[in-house]
Amino acid sequence: xxxxxxxxxxxxxxxxxxxxSPGDDFYEALIETHRDLSDVQxxxxxxxxxxxxxxxxxxxxxxxxxxxxxxxxx
Amino acid sequence: MLKTYxxxxxxxxxxxxxxxxxxxxxxxxxxxxxxxGLSAAxxxxxxxLPVVLLDDDDTVSVxxxxxxxxxRTLEILDRIGVGDACxxxxxxxxxxxxxxxxxxxxxxxLLPQPDHKRPGMINLQQYYLEEFxxxxxxxxPDLDLRFRNRVVSVSPAGSGATLQVETPDGAYALTAGWLxxxxxxxxxxxxxxxxxxxxxxxxxRFLIADVVMKADFPAERWFWFDPPFHPGQSVLLHxxxxxxxxxDFQLGWQADPEEEKKPEKVIPRIKAxxxxxxxFDLEWVSVYTFQCRRMQQFRHGRVLFAGDAAHxxxxxxxxxxxSGIQDSDNLCWKLRLVLDGxxxxxxxxxxxxxxxxxxxxxxxxxxxxxxxxTPKSRTSLNFRxxxxxxxxxHAFARALVNSGRLSVPSxxxxxxxxxxxxxxxxxxxxxxxxxxxxxxxxxxxxxWLLDRAGGRFMALVHVADPAAxxxxxxxxxxxxxxxxxxxxxxxxxxxxxxxxxxxRVFVDGKGRFAERYDSAPGTVYLIRPDQHxxxxxxxxxxxxxxEALARATCNSH
Numbered sequence: 001x002x003x004x005x006x007x008x009x010x011x012x013x014x015x016x017x018x019x020x021s022p023g024d025d026f027y028e029a030l031i032e033t034h035r036d037l038s039d040v041q042x043x044x045x046x047x048x049x050x051x052x053x054x055x056x057x058x059x060x061x062x063x064x065x066x067x068x069x070x071x072x073x074x
Numbered sequence: 075m076l077k078t079y080x081x082x083x084x085x086x087x088x089x090x091x092x093x094x095x096x097x098x099x100x101x102x103x104x105x106x107x108x109x110x111g112l113s114a115a116x117x118x119x120x121x122x123l124p125v126v127l128l129d130d131d132d133t134v135s136v137x138x139x140x141x142x143x144x145x146r147t148l149e150i151l152d153r154i155g156v157g158d159a160c161x162x163x164x165x166x167x168x169x170x171x172x173x174x175x176x177x178x179x180x181x182x183x184l185l186p187q188p189d190h191k192r193p194g195m196i197n198l199q200q201y202y203l204e205e206f207x208x209x210x211x212x213x214x215p216d217l218d219l220r221f222r223n224r225v226v227s228v229s230p231a232g233s234g235a236t237l238q239v240e241t242p243d244g245a246y247a248l249t250a251g252w253l254x255x256x257x258x259x260x261x262x263x264x265x266x267x268x269x270x271x272x273x274x275x276x277x278x279r280f281l282i283a284d285v286v287m288k289a290d291f292p293a294e295r296w297f298w299f300d301p302p303f304h305p306g307q308s309v310l311l312h313x314x315x316x317x318x319x320x321x322d323f324q325l326g327w328q329a330d331p332e333e334e335k336k337p338e339k340v341i342p343r344i345k346a347x348x349x350x351x352x353x354f355d356l357e358w359v360s361v362y363t364f365q366c367r368r369m370q371q372f373r374h375g376r377v378l379f380a381g382d383a384a385h386x387x388x389x390x391x392x393x394x395x396x397s398g399i400q401d402s403d404n405l406c407w408k409l410r411l412v413l414d415g416x417x418x419x420x421x422x423x424x425x426x427x428x429x430x431x432x433x434x435x436x437x438x439x440x441x442x443x444x445x446x447x448t449p450k451s452r453t454s455l456n457f458r459x460x461x462x463x464x465x466x467x468h469a470f471a472r473a474l475v476n477s478g479r480l481s482v483p484s485x486x487x488x489x490x491x492x493x494x495x496x497x498x499x500x501x502x503x504x505x506x507x508x509x510x511x512x513x514x515x516x517x518x519x520x521x522w523l524l525d526r527a528g529g530r531f532m533a534l535v536h537v538a539d540p541a542a543x544x545x546x547x548x549x550x551x552x553x554x555x556x557x558x559x560x561x562x563x564x565x566x567x568x569x570x571x572x573x574x575x576x577x578r579v580f581v582d583g584k585g586r587f588a589e590r591y592d593s594a595p596g597t598v599y600l601i602r603p604d605q606h607x608x609x610x611x612x613x614x615x616x617x618x619x620x621e622a623l624a625r626a627t628c629n630s631h
Contacts, residue, residue: 042453
């Protein structure tokens with residue numbers, strides 16, 4: 001399966017009436033994860049997140065595609 | 075003095091209670107003649123309640139302040155009789171564009187569907203809205219609007235609240251059976267009652283400048299993250315009536331508000347944005363900070379809080395005045411039933427319950443927007459800029475760009491006034507939803523569904539052929555209209571036909587009702603006076619309709 005680049009957030013059992021809600025739920029949780037952390041601590045949390053999510057995705061082809069896009073223009 | 079607007083000075087009349095012995099008792103007093111208090115007083119008067127509206131000033135809002143009025147608010151303003159005036163004067167828009175540095179990264183359309191009466195949003199200076207509402211109030215004999223009547227104390231008692239009021243002609247006391255408090259964010263009445271609000275204060279400052287110019291900007295909302303003309307901060311541009319443009323600059327917490335308001339500070343900022351050659355006049359400037367807070371509950375005995383007095387949000391998303399007018403929409407029909415003795419006072423607890431839920435949703439959305447627009451840490455800023463960078467090419471990131479989630483009505487799905495679905499339905503018109511509009515015809519005349527719903531309970535009964543409706547069933551429908559809480563039945567059908575018993579027939583010629591309400595012959599929708607769905611079924615059953623009506627008015631046992 002190729003890397004999904006269309007909106008894909010959802011939470012099982014939750015009914016959404018507005019298209020922006022699932023993405024905003026995710027983004028709030030992401031920012032909340034970093035609350036009160038120093039920049040160094042946040043960088044470590046982000047690194048751990050990438051590793052955890054990468055293992056969950058598993059498909060290294062998909063991960064290579066994401067890594068390529070993430071590096072573009074940086 | 076504005077170049078495009080002169081403030082009306084409303085006449086003050088001597089209050090009849092001045093110098094009278096004893097304290098007069100009236101059923102309902104509203105404090106605060108801003109958009110929310112005026113809407114509430116007008117709606118109450120339209121429901122047949124005599125109402126006294128007190129305001130400490132004698133004119134409308136100074137400065138343009140609230141600018142964006144959303145589709146749902148326009149539908150409420152239509153119901154209370156000022157929708158056309160607002161839409162005619164205002165600037166209608168549906169499209170918003172978001173820029174990051176030099177480039178557009180994202181745009182949205184608030185109303186991608188055709189066949190709605192009202193646009194997603196209009197921009198209109200708050201003083202116009204208030205002026206139209208004051209004019210409308212003057213048409214209603216049951217509405218006693220008193221300017222320069224300042225409430226200086228309030229004493230709640232079991233069956234009402236007694237107010238001390240000061241006027242240029244002297245002071246008087248008045249006892250209100252019920253009191254609606256709509257005196258704004260710094261509510262004096264809330265303070266007198268020692269009630270507080272809980273929430274967050276944001277450490278940021280914003281500059282609002284209204285400028286008059288002949289410009290070729292389209293009627294769209296433009297939002298910039300980190301633009302070259304105002305690096306590191308955000309800027310928002312809105313077009314209002316009379317060629318007035320609202321520009322909102324993020325300044326940061328360190329900015330000095332008095333210094334920033336000076337024309338010699340403001341004008342260069344605007345020139346940097348618009349280009350040195352564009353001519354403009356500065357109309358109004360203000361520096362603001364904001365808070366997201368609400369009272370724990372909006373009902374305190376016989377005292378009901380509405381609008382900013384009850385809850386405050388950040389301005390991103392235009393959820394302040396819009397939600398306040400929705401408070402009024404939710405409250406007035408309930409108050410009428412309680413005052414008429416047709417519903418218990420607990421119906422007004424559902425006002426608090428439903429509008430606290432809506433306030434929390436508004437606070438959540440406007441807080442999320444604020445956190446995206448003004449990141450509070452290096453990591454937040456990195457994520458924000460990563461989203462904006464990815465948004466150019468990738469749809470998933472565009473969905474995360476949050477430059478304000480604009481005011482939309484809450485789905486009151488958890489309300490105890492709803493009768494939960496027992497039949498299967500698709501789509502969004504769930505119990506607790508504000509109704510979707512649809513174009514229809516009655517007796518060959520085109521109309522909008524929302525213009526004929528609201529103000530009373532209605533059942534919309536979908537039939538295949540109005541002429542084929544059984545006379546016995548038609549009489550059952552008519553009986554519902556003569557109950558203690560009248561329920562008007564209107565038939566909805568894809569084709570016209572004369573129904574028995576003179577029942578009204580709404581013809582859904584374009585099929586939008588069927589589509590938006592997932593409706594088919596047999597389907598019944600029970601609609602509240604505030605145009606919210608209370609219940610729905612696939613088959614008509616008078617006893618179930620009556621049970622749902624009782625539930626929607628707290629009359630179930």
